[in-house]
Amino acid sequence: MLDSYANVLVTGGAGFIGRHLARALLSLGKGVTVLDNLSTGSQGELPEGATLVRGDIRNPKEMSKAALGAELVFHVAANANGTISVQDPRFDFETNALGTFNVLDAARKADVKRFVYVSSASVYGRPERFPMDEQHPTRPFIPYGASKLTGEFQCLSFQETYGLPGVIARPFCVYGSGENPRMALVEVSRYLRWHLNHRPIQVVGHIDRKTRDFVHVEDVIQGLLLLADRAGDGEVFNIGSGEEVSMRQLTEVIGSVTSREATVREISDITEDTYRLVADISKIAPLGYSPRVSLVDGVGRLSAELGERPELPRGATIFSRGQEGEN
Numbered sequence: 500m501l502d503s504y505a506n507v508l509v510t511g512g513a514g515f516i517g518r519h520l521a522r523a524l525l526s527l528g529k530g531v532t533v534l535d536n537l538s539t540g541s542q543g544e545l546p547e548g549a550t551l552v553r554g555d556i557r558n559p560k561e562m563s564k565a566a567l568g569a570e571l572v573f574h575v576a577a578n579a580n581g582t583i584s585v586q587d588p589r590f591d592f593e594t595n596a597l598g599t600f601n602v603l604d605a606a607r608k609a610d611v612k613r614f615v616y617v618s619s620a621s622v623y624g625r626p627e628r629f630p631m632d633e634q635h636p637t638r639p640f641i642p643y644g645a646s647k648l649t650g651e652f653q654c655l656s657f658q659e660t661y662g663l664p665g666v667i668a669r670p671f672c673v674y675g676s677g678e679n680p681r682m683a684l685v686e687v688s689r690y691l692r693w694h695l696n697h698r699p700i701q702v703v704g705h706i707d708r709k710t711r712d713f714v715h716v717e718d719v720i721q722g723l724l725l726l727a728d729r730a731g732d733g734e735v736f737n738i739g740s741g742e743e744v745s746m747r748q749l750t751e752v753i754g755s756v757t758s759r760e761a762t763v764r765e766i767s768d769i770t771e772d773t774y775r776l777v778a779d780i781s782k783i784a785p786l787g788y789s790p791r792v793s794l795v796d797g798v799g800r801l802s803a804e805l806g807e808r809p810e811l812p813r814g815a816t817i818f819s820r821g822q823e824g825e826n
């Protein structure tokens with residue numbers, strides 16, 4: 500796997516997904532450099548053996564220095580929080596759109612052989628069909644989705660114009676070990692943290708109609724490594740579990756793995772995102788991708804890791820200015 504690349508740069512490698520990725524690359528025997536400004540990531544949890552370059556993707560000079568010698572780049576760093584993008588769209592744009600441009604430009608100048616851009620399913624916007632394949636229209640409805648999509652266009656243009664071979668991953672709702680509770684908006688970790696603190700689970704939107712594709716971070720890493728290794732240049736791939744889970748089903752799984760029924764508070768007046776967001780994973784499957792961690796297993800593992808009374812989630816799910824979200 501990844502035999503043609505000895506040195507790998509992971510932007511955002513001190514964050515939730517990036518850390519798992521760095522660890523997997525190290526276990527494949529790769530030299531791993533992590534470029535991170537530690538804004539949401541943490542140096543303490545960086546896997547042993549990875550070299551940390553503290554820098555900012557918004558700074559072209561810092562970016563160019565970090566990319567020197569890299570053969571493969573995984574661009575993971577971003578503002579990954581949609582609510583922050585609604586509150587501060589300029590920050591989101593500068594980090595995700597301009598930042599991605601800087602990473603691509605540095606990769607081009609460093610003659611990188613392969614560029615993997617971690618985009619997001621949020622580029623699709625409101626689902627028009629179910630499940631969502633990669634041909635689904637891209638009409639993001641929050642600044643985060645638009646800035647991630649801008650990054651995709653830049654990635655494709657750098658391939659066409661400068662011959663920088665790129666591949667684009669669109670993960671769905673990622674959960675697992677090591678999410679920052681101050682940033683995470685994916686329901687699995689939020690719901691579990693409330694429940695483990697004996698608080699009601701706050702469900703934004705309709706508890707039955709709102710469904711998601713929750714994909715364990717280990718499966719996301721499996722997908723990203725496969726894409727780097729064997730995906731066609733300029734291709735776009737969903738990474739999900741392919742399973743539809745309603746918010747009610749998630750609360751039931753949480754109740755069953757903790758042997759204590761969950762109490763729920765529904766915030767059903769926020770309806771912007773009430774829809775079925777589920778990945779069609781038939782494009783990535785022939786590359787060898789097969790999700791291995793079931794929701795019950797993944798939630799069970801996370802619950803055991805978080806233990807009694809973990810830090811409560813902070814921040815709310817907000818889709819338009821003036822909305823309140825959870826509290």
Ligand SMILES: NC(=O)c1ccc[n+]([C@@H]2O[C@H](COP(=O)([O-])OP(=O)(O)OC[C@H]3O[C@@H](n4cnc5c(N)ncnc54)[C@H](O)[C@@H]3O)[C@@H](O)[C@H]2O)c1
Pocket residue numbers: 510511512513514515516517534535536537538539540541554555556557574575576577578579594598617618619620647669670671672673674679682685
């Ligand atoms: N978590 C999900 O459910 C999910 C789903 C789809 C896509 N994604 C994408 O996956 C990627 C990683 O998300 P995550 O959940 O691990 O988030 P995260 O916040 O845990 O990780 C992001 C990392 O990037 C770093 N970073 C942020 N801004 C930076 C900057 N200007 N310069 C250098 N480093 C910077 C942070 O310090 C952090 O270590 C993001 O690109 C996100 O858009 C995440």
